[in-house]
Amino acid sequence: MALTGVLRPGFVQVRVLDMQAAIDHYTKRIGLHEVMTGEDGRVYLKSGDEFDHHSVILRKADHAGSDLMSFKVASEADLDSFEKRIVAYGYPVDHVPAGEQPGIGRRIGFTTASGHRFELYAHAEFSEPKPLIHNPDVWSVEPHGMGARRFDHALFYGPNVDENLDFFEKVLDFRCAERLDTPDGLLAIWLSCGMKAHDVAFVKHPEPSKTHHVSFELESWADVGHAADIITCYDISRDVGPTRHGITRGQTIYFFDPSGNRNEVFAGGYTYYPDSPTRTWDHTEIGKAIFYYERQLNEAFLSVVT
Amino acid sequence: MPAPYKITVENAGEATCYENERVLVALERAQGFGRLKNLPRKLPVGCRRGGCGVCRARVLSGNYRTDPMSRAHVSEADEAVGLVLSCAIYALGDLSLRLEAPQPHKQTPNIT
Structure with a gap:
């Protein structure tokens, strides 16, 4: 397999001033789907063309911006290996337990020299809607809005x-x-x-x-x-x-x-x-x-x- | 007082603002028509949604309502004395405004 280690971007947590206006924008206009609202009020969104539980989290806050971006890695062993390498580089690593975001396994987090928080995780459950995989039609739910994939x-x-x-x-x-x-x-x-x-x-x-x-x-x-x-x-x-x-x-x-x-x-x-x-x-x-x-x-x- | 309202920008000129129109959008249109001739620099326009903070202004007089504004740029104390993001306010009558100087980190770096 050619792709190992860090596979791809996973999710981004965006701060929003007005939750309902944000949900309408990201779902009706950009074309994402609302997966669920968490107990703490964060709202989880995904594209119908993504398998994993969510790719965008909206968090109500008093100022705009984003809290973090994550990358998915290929295996649990990669999480341990990246943790050692990040610590060896000199950055502290913290641990976020599985389930802190619904459908996502344990994460490790760190802050880059630019001041940005990134996280790595290896496990995500699937959620609906998601792409079909047997004799698949091009989508399971018709794209809407801008049709973000x-x-x-x-x-x-x-x-x-x-x-x-x-x-x-x-x-x-x-x-x-x-x-x-x-x-x-x-x-x-x-x-x-x-x-x-x-x-x-x-x-x-x-x-x-x-x-x-x-x-x-x-x-x-x-x-x-x-x-x-x-x-x-x-x-x-x-x-x-x-x-x-x-x-x-x-x-x-x-x-x-x-x-x-x-x-x-x-x-x-x-x-x-x-x-x-x-x-x-x-x-x-x-x-x-x-x-x-x-x-x-x-x-x-x-x-x-x- | 029925809309449209008159927005006076201190030392720069006047704009016409319609009902339920963001004040910054009215200023952008006025600038396009050459009605804000004496602005010291180009009208600062960013996100137009109360998040980025580049369009900070001080309301000198007049009534308005606001949308949520990022507290990173307008504190509650700021808001109480009329400091606003002009993209996130709507005139309820004639307004008089002063454009605030950009915060140092908001100035475009010289890259040439």
């Missing part, structure tokens, strides 16, 4: 991006698919744990623990256009797009949830193989790197985070 990745903002790169490569066995350098040093990295162009990304920013966007994958460029129609029709706050990223080549639109957290829906992007060289960008083409058609950053890209 999965929680795909997140982009975080914080300091010490160089150390994050070193940590994710050396300790979690990620590879750097693309990087953006400026005369002031490394500005941003796009990291892959599998064969996608990115599973998590970081941009250098003075404030730690910030979230730029949480991203969902769509089937096609036409679906990105349909998402844009939904964004205007339901007066969702649009940031930029539809456009394409030079980095990853994803076809994209950025918008905001009702609490001001940036979302992305995107399609496409290249396949990243473990032997692919890192693609590099410099400050002279930063506009094209981020927004390939506009060829310039909008003011919000570097300054608007939660």
Whole structure:
């Protein structure tokens, strides 16, 4: 088996100011399904094209942003092995018991030099709806809204991006698919744990623990256009797009949830193989790197985070 | 007083704001029509949903209602003295506003 260790992004816990408005946005508009509400009020969501129990958790809070992102690893033994490696690197590791989130096994947690909490887990129960597996039709429940197929990745903002790169490569066995350098040093990295162009990304920013966007994958460029129609029709706050990223080549639109957290829906992007060289960008083409058609950053890209 | 309402931005100009319209959205439209000529910098527009904090403003006079605003950017004490996120307030009459200076970490870094 080619994929070992960290398999893929698992879930992201998003802070929301108005729970019902958030549920409506992520289910009716982005197209996720509500799995359940936990005893502490957190709401668990998934795409109908994901097997595991949930991929998005909404937590009511008095400020926006995200609490954590998790990755699923291949086995329980991987959890023990990653814990040793993370501790050896010098980061404390804490333990979250199975069931703290319904349907999810034990997790280990740690905080990166950028101030972000990440967790690893090996076990997740399935929940409905999920893809069919015997003589499968293309879906078990007809897609709705933007038709998000999965929680795909997140982009975080914080300091010490160089150390994050070193940590994710050396300790979690990620590879750097693309990087953006400026005369002031490394500005941003796009990291892959599998064969996608990115599973998590970081941009250098003075404030730690910030979230730029949480991203969902769509089937096609036409679906990105349909998402844009939904964004205007339901007066969702649009940031930029539809456009394409030079980095990853994803076809994209950025918008905001009702609490001001940036979302992305995107399609496409290249396949990243473990032997692919890192693609590099410099400050002279930063506009094209981020927004390939506009060829310039909008003011919000570097300054608007939660 | 029936809508539309007049939003006066201190030292910058005026905007027209309709019923149930976010004040920031009214300012964006006014800027598009060239009615906020004297803004010291481009109108700060971020998430438009009360989360990111870039559109902080101080209401100098007038009545308004609010949506939830991130407490990371507007504390209860701020809110009590009229500090708001202009995207998360709705005019209930004519308003007078002062745009707040951006917080240092919200300024776009110079990358060129």
